[in-house]
Amino acid sequence: MTNNILDTVAQVLTAAKNSWSLDEVKSIYNLPLFELIYQSISVHKTHNEPGHVQKCTLLSIKTGNCSENCSYCPQSAHYETKVESTPLLSLDEVITAANNAKASGSSRFCMGAAWRQVNDNQDFDNVLAMVKAVSNLDLEVCCTLGMLNENQAVKLKEAGLTAYNHNLDTSENFYENIITTRTYKDRLNTLTNVRKAGITVCCGGILGLGESHEDRIELLHTLANLNPQPESVPINTLVRVEGTPLSNNSAVAIWDMLRMIATARILMPQAKVRLSAGRSEMSASEQALCFLAGANSIFMGDKLLTTPNVEEDLDNELFMALGLS
Ligand code: SAM
Ligand code: DTB
Ligand code: SF4
Numbered sequence: 001m002t003n004n005i006l007d008t009v010a011q012v013l014t015a016a017k018n019s020w021s022l023d024e025v026k027s028i029y030n031l032p033l034f035e036l037i038y039q040s041i042s043v044h045k046t047h048n049e050p051g052h053v054q055k056c057t058l059l060s061i062k063t064g065n066c067s068e069n070c071s072y073c074p075q076s077a078h079y080e081t082k083v084e085s086t087p088l089l090s091l092d093e094v095i096t097a098a099n100n101a102k103a104s105g106s107s108r109f110c111m112g113a114a115w116r117q118v119n120d121n122q123d124f125d126n127v128l129a130m131v132k133a134v135s136n137l138d139l140e141v142c143c144t145l146g147m148l149n150e151n152q153a154v155k156l157k158e159a160g161l162t163a164y165n166h167n168l169d170t171s172e173n174f175y176e177n178i179i180t181t182r183t184y185k186d187r188l189n190t191l192t193n194v195r196k197a198g199i200t201v202c203c204g205g206i207l208g209l210g211e212s213h214e215d216r217i218e219l220l221h222t223l224a225n226l227n228p229q230p231e232s233v234p235i236n237t238l239v240r241v242e243g244t245p246l247s248n249n250s251a252v253a254i255w256d257m258l259r260m261i262a263t264a265r266i267l268m269p270q271a272k273v274r275l276s277a278g279r280s281e282m283s284a285s286e287q288a289l290c291f292l293a294g295a296n297s298i299f300m301g302d303k304l305l306t307t308p309n310v311e312e313d314l315d316n317e318l319f320m321a322l323g324l325s
Contacts, residue, residue, distance in 0.1 A: 005031070009039045009266055013046045016269050018227055025221045029213070029263045033255060040262035040294040047269040053324045054272055054297040055315075056108040056142070057101035060305040061130065062088045062123070066114035068146075068181045070169075072206060074241040074306050075114040081243035083306045088113070088123050094130045098137055104300065104312060109134050110142035110165060112305050116181070117147035124152065128159040135160030142202060147182070147190045153197035163232060164194040165202040171218035174211045191226065200231040204274065207260060208238035208252040216260060224267035232297065233264050233271045237278030239307045252278070254286045258293045265294025272297040280310045284318050291322065 005027035011017065028036065044050050064075045064085030074081040098109045111130060118124050127145065134141045143156065144165035156164070169175070172184040194201055203226070205219045223230060237252040257278075264273050274297040275290045282290070300315050302308065319325070 006035075006039065009043065012043050012266060012269055016047070016229070018225070018229060020221060020224045020267055022217070022221050025224065025263070025267065026217050028266055029217050029220065029259060033259060036259060036262045036266075037293050040265040041292065043266050043269045044294045044296075048296060050291075050294075050296070051324055052296065053291060053319070054108065054274075055104075055106045055300045056110055056274070056297060057097075057104070057106040057301045058110050058112060058299050058304055058309075059089075059094065059097045059101075060114070060303075061094060061111045061127070062086065062113040062115065063306060064114055067116045068179065070179045071245040072169075072178065072209060072238055072241075074239075074244055076244070079243050079245065081241055083241075085114075088126055091126065091129055091133060095133050095137075098134045098139060101301065102137055102139055106139070106300060108140040108142055108162070109137075110144065110163075110299075112144045112165075113146070115146040118145050118149075118152045120152070124155075128155060131156060131159040131161050135162070144202075147186055148193050150193045150196060153193040153199060157197040157199050161199050163200040163202045165232075165234070166190050166194065167204050167206070167234065167236075168219060168222060169205050170209055170211050171215035172222070173218065174209070174215040178209055195228070201226070201228075202232040202234065202274075203230040204232075204234035204236065204264075204276070206236040206238055206277070207256060208240075208249055208278070209246060210249060216256075220260070220263055220267055223264070229268045230271055232274060233268060234274040234276040235260055235264060235295070236276040237281070239277050239304070241307065251281070254282070254289065257282075257286075258289055261290055261295050262293040274298065277304055277307070280308055284314070284321070287318060288322055291324065 140162040142163040275295040
């Protein structure tokens with residue numbers, strides 16, 4: 001099987017493939033780690049400039065008190081965490097943050113709201129104004145606002161939205177162990193609405209929820225078979241926050257993270273594979289291995305949405321040391 005799967009991977013060197021069988025994904029994921037990384041480097045070098053890593057900045061525009069029960073999330077109203085809830089930020093606050101992000105070298109600005117779904121109200125109109133203002137700063141604009149209908153997706157597109165982040169998080173089978181207030185189908189439905197509106201798709205997952213390797217393989221299989229594939233794929237490791245049901249989960253081994261990144265890179269050669277939450281728990285050398293394995297985007301800035309991220313100076317040092325641009 002190893003030789004057959006290496007032939008399949010070799011085909012990816014000429015053209016991205018958009019129908020993967022579960023067995024193919026499994027065979028790639030289960031390659032010996034060095035062989036897997038060697039293959040992902042070849043694919044990465046063919047399709048991208050491996051020394052180029054995109055910097056994105058996150059801003060929580062509406063924090064906490066969310067009606068969903070995502071077991072990993074410090075912003076869910078179902079759990080008692082130290083997150084302070086705040087209403088929607090003002091347009092001025094957002095513009096200031098976007099200007100700062102641009103000055104620090106970010107090319108994408110991503111605004112997150114702790115909503116189950118978008119509602120057609122004043123808050124949504126305000127978000128549309130924020131999208132317009134950020135896109136006028138010549139930044140790629142991304143939002144993650146929960147579920148969207150077709151009409152709302154079109155309005156975001158018209159306001160200048162580049163990308164919409166909506167993660168599948170894990171496999172369809174494991175999903176109900178993590179969230180019960182919505183279904184996997186709901187998630188896929190929003191992704192369809194986003195795609196139909198002509199917005200690029202940012203969709204990935206989280207490692208460390210208690211899922212099996214099979215669940216990770218199934219998640220990668222679902223992502224890689226979205227047609228077209230997501231333009232960006234955030235790979236998060238669980239940030240274990242006190243008060244959430246998953247706060248005592250075990251840490252994710254770096255080998256698992258590398259396996260996930262390298263497989264994502266081979267399956268979705270042109271995607272931005274984003275080393276996302278959990279980076280601040282990694283050493284500089286572990287992060288370097290992630291870039292080697294095919295990650296080519298990060299969230300920069302001292303904060304993710306509500307939890308700490310890597311300090312900007314440390315990121316700049318690492319970029320210098322590795323010669324990344
Ligand atoms: N409420 C919207 C939604 O769920 O789509 C947008 C914001 S939500 C915080 C965005 C994503 O952050 C989630 O889909 C999840 O993948 C990720 N996330 C949330 N809490 C996390 C945690 N503790 N560790 C890692 N990733 C997390
Ligand atoms: C994604 O996949 N990771 C980011 C972004 N998309 C919105 C969010 C990570 C959140 C980590 C927990 C927090 O800071 O609240
Ligand atoms: Fe709400 Fe999003 Fe957190 Fe789930 S992940 S509780 S939907 S903010």
